[in-house]
Amino acid sequence: MQRDIDPRKLIGRRALDSSGCKIGTVGEVYLDDATGEPEWAAVRPGLLRREALVPLGPSEFVDGVLLVPFARSLVRGTPVLGVGRHLSPVQELQLYIHYGLDVPAPAEEGPPYPASPPPDRDFGRIAGSES
DSSP states (O other): OOTTSOGGGGTTOEEEOTTSOEEEEEEEEEEOTTTOOEEEEEEEOOSSSOOEEEESSSOEEETTEEEOSSOHHHHHTOOOOOTTSOOOHHHHHHHHHHHTOOOOOOOSSSOSSOSSOOGGGTTOSEETOOO
């Protein structure tokens, strides 16, 4: 994913799967605790379905649309993790495994997560939230 975009600009944008079918609308963006970079997006597929988390690393944001390189059926089958809350390392691992992504190496020194995001990312762990 391009790293120069403000993750708050993803909220409300359409998300399409690998074949160009609409998955839903981005509702929230989750930031990596260690880097403050956008890592996951919660996509709302519609009124009758639950939100699903999609990885932003392999995704692209092009012309105001989030292009997710996975089939809609895979996205809809994501583990139920309680969107709207902070993701634990175990939950993130479940998502990496679900999407068949390489699991990032743990930090070599210090605690796995900083006490607060880097100064230029002071808008919180979930981009676009007011708290």
